[in-house]
């Protein structure tokens with residue numbers, strides 16, 4: 001939970017607009033209380049004005065919680081939290097405490113300090129009216145929190161029992177592997193809208209140590225399949241499970257999401273510190289050497305030493321992708337799920353990624369890569385599946401293709417279009 005507090009504080013520190021709003025809120029409320037204390041207002045005017053000062057605190061602080069939930073969902077922070085194996089309830093609890101502490105402390109201060117200094121405020125600060133005024137900011141922020149929890153609850157709570165013990169079935173026909181299954185997908189159907197399935201009756205066995213390329217046209221459902229495997233989405237029917245006898249906790253699983261799972265307003269160094277807090281265990285309290293990040297081979301391999309103190313949002317798309325992959329792989333995952341890792345990276349980084357994945361494969365890691373980069377797939381994958389029209393329409397071992405051309409033809413389902421009329425004027 002302290003990791004979420006750390007993250008929230010750092011994000012606040014980096015956001016001058018939010019700090020300005022907090023400052024204006026405090027100044028505005030203090031000015032109103034000073035006005036009530038300093039002028040000889042009638043009780044009919046003084047009382048609503050006094051209440052208004054407290055309402056301003058609530059209204060001023062409520063947007064903080066809105067931003068926190070929205071950004072965490074969009075930036076993959078919630079996905080990272082889930083991947084760290086943290087209990088799902090910890091995140092909303094940490095957010096609630098972070099949200100309620102400032103209004104509670106501020107309203108108590110504003111109710112007690114001025115009243116102890118100015119006797120004319122005591123009737124307003126005491127009794128039922130005073131209690132109502134003091135509680136107003138907390139209630140406004142609590143209501144906002146509840147609304148956000150409902151709005152983003154799907155991202156936070158929507159989970160399958162992704163880690164499953166006792167996945168003992170043999171591997172699928174497309175593989176001859178005798179290794180235990182890493183992932184088992186059975187009869188899986190899912191759609192975002194009722195009656196419109198994106199994936200239908202998918203069966204997929206991935207043995208431990210296999211490198212699987214997942215191909216398919218835009219919108220075929222590849223990313224959706226990943227989210228079902230890692231438990232970010234719940235299937236309508238069937239199941240998608242990671243073998244808990246092979247991967248003992250979600251800490252062994254790394255899913256690279258589109259955002260790189262980086263909190264955008266934090267620097268890469270701060271993102272790594274946040275992640276290290278999440279991944280720390282009693283047995284391994286320091287999963288990475290935070291003091292010497294620049295010297296870590298993974299940081300150096302991706303040439304990110306000079307980027308560590310830049311905010312994630314300040315990095316170019318390719319650098320952010322490099323940072324996201326580096327940040328995930330630093331924690332030594334055994335199951336690696338990459339969504340278009342070579343998209344937007346330069347050719348040198350692409351080759352670096354290919355080399356890294358080949359080394360990880362040789363080391364026995366299980367790698368699933370969604371990609372449109374057939375060259376990457378040819379070099380890194382042992383096996384490819386192609387998704388199309390809600391189903392897996394190809395499932396082949398890469399070694400079974402005569403050459404790269406045959407592989408490319410199969411991967412694109414033979415749908416290359418040579419002569420396309422774009423309607424351009426001759």
Ligand SMILES: Nc1ncnc2c1ncn2[C@@H]1O[C@H](COP(=O)(O)OP(=O)(O)OP(=O)(O)O)[C@@H](O)[C@H]1O
Pocket residue numbers: 192193198216217218219220221222223224225
């Ligand atoms: N959050 C969402 N809400 C509603 N529909 C969605 C959502 N995410 C994806 N979809 C739809 O589900 C389908 C599959 O999307 P998905 O992102 O899994 O495809 P993909 O194969 O990864 O595509 P791409 O190659 O373009 O990344 C698409 O039709 C997409 O429009």
